[in-house]
Amino acid sequence: MGKVTLKDVAKVANVSFTTVSRALSGNPEISNDTRDRILKICEEMGYTTNYIARSMIKKKTELIGLIVPSIDNPFMSELAYYIEVTARRFGYNLILCNSHPDLNQEQKVMKLMIGHQVDGVLIIPQKPGSYENLKRYTALIPSVFLSENLKDQNGSYISVDNQRGTKLGTEYLYRLGHRSILYYGCRTGSTTHQLRADGYIEACQLLGIKPNIVYFDSVSSSIELGYEMAHKALEQKRKITAIFASTDSNAIGLMQAAREKNIRIPEDLSLLGFDNIRLASLPQIDLTTVAQPKEEMAVRAVKMLIRKIEKQSTEPSFEIIEPVLVERSSCRSKLFEMPLTTQT
């Protein structure tokens, strides 16, 4: 198991180990003959560079830490995929840690990563309190938060324009003829959710319709929660013609509850989601939704982090990504319902 080192190669090639190092690093101050000869010997002996040793000197590991609440969440695993691919494209590898179940754990893995000398950290925060929780460490090392607005706190982040997203969605429903739109599942205590609700309210005011919001008093969204809370919301049914769910998960949970109540989507009720998780595109779901462009977010987060690493900067900066409406089949136009006579 003893790995082949520069010294081993040097011995065989009858040169100093410095020369071998030069051959491998493409240093020009070496004759082509020796370089070729050495490279061939390296290949034969199965030499592999020890990045650890190199890091000691270069003070760079080419490692990026990725902290996610839980990688088995489809939204996060998709982000993680694009992050890994992008990072590797720029020569960086990923150390992955789940920060669940609590802020303590999140701190612990952050410390761990710093100990491993990662060049920078990408954090998908676990809770609204995550930024405060990690502040002490993000000051030490280039860090970027992903997917949460850090409004008013001076950290770096990439986030979708949540407010614009709900405004967009509300306008879309309005254009389809909906005038009584319920906003479903605003999580109290989350900046992101606050912004989403704000966008909805703003659009309502602009369009002259009355806002109607169902709040959730929980720390995370899930299909189960969306299902449980749905029954209450669906009681309002007579009045409302469309529901704008704060997340796709909530929407999908509600979808199930609606089915049990024999409320057809979109015939009886239009349903709009937010996030565009994978599930939304499943034929059995086919949910119209306001998409967070995951690939773009991941790519920009990695690029921002690498810029910070290269400048050794911990200065805050941020980028806001435009959301995109993805039309599927869960919303229908109410316009065709109007009797033609009204137009004459």
Next chain:
Amino acid sequence: MGKVTLKDVAKVANVSFTTVSRALSGNPEISNDTRDRILKICEEMGYTTNYIARSMIKKKTELIGLIVPSIDNPFMSELAYYIEVTARRFGYNLILCNSHPDLNQEQKVMKLMIGHQVDGVLIIPQKPGSYENLKRYTALIPSVFLSENLKDQNGSYISVDNQRGTKLGTEYLYRLGHRSILYYGCRTGSTTHQLRADGYIEACQLLGIKPNIVYFDSVSSSIELGYEMAHKALEQKRKITAIFASTDSNAIGLMQAAREKNIRIPEDLSLLGFDNIRLASLPQIDLTTVAQPKEEMAVRAVKMLIRKIEKQSTEPSFEIIEPVLVERSSCRSKLFEMPLTTQT
């Protein structure tokens, strides 16, 4: 950004840096006074151990490499979640790489991980050829393959008992009264799929019913493929009463095709899957399936790898996990259809 080192602390504490090292490592050959004093100074100065430097000497990085085809696949991200949690419980961290799109890439990331001096590698193989593809490197470093049978090739692996799984499933359908069961989506060229088909055939022979298999000529399963291939398979409808899909993805794709053809599941057709991916439990899907116990597989894979690391062993070994039938609503009993008179 210059991090605090042992030397820095030593200077402040007025001791040699060895003493500081001893204080931190809990070495007993040191007075309580100095230890406490030093620990306090470390805390104040914000010292963090440089694992990189430690690794150089210990020749252990406490890092495990995880190679997955694509982390955004829900099955894999779920496995990855349990792997990370288990690994960290044993003091190991994870380096994550996606091996897509090809065997070349898989080799590249494997080399990379070895370069980073990971203590061992966990591989979710990309293709049947992956083992052969990585052989050269798995010989160098403790490695465990996960989720693929490596029958006849001498590598280490953890896999569900695929053959037993399909036997189990077929028997289940038989018990429900099905006698004409189509096996849907056997991928040619995959050992795993071969074993699954074998289990189905074996059960059929034991039960005295005729095997009926639809083969897929592709390298991976997906909902889309399951959907596309379904139309042909559903033509056989008159004769068959149940379909056993080789994977949940295939089952879900077929489900959609069935709906378009107005074939009701389970009323007109029973459907059984394999894997128990997250989607299967979605209320809108609710697919009965033969589950791969993901958590158990992940835990056992990590434990096996750590055992190898501790023994510095590259000897092959394997563990086969028992599949579990998860009943949901996509299969129905045909028994009640039989007129009672037949029993008199």
Next chain:
DNA sequence: ATGAAAGCGCTAACAC
């Protein structure tokens, strides 16, 4: 064009 030597931050073996 090549070699010798220093040193990255740490642990471990050996003195005292």
Next chain:
DNA sequence: GTGTTAGCGCTTTCAT
């Protein structure tokens, strides 16, 4: 108990 020294595998001066 504490300090001294060597050295992990590599890159990077500085000589030659």
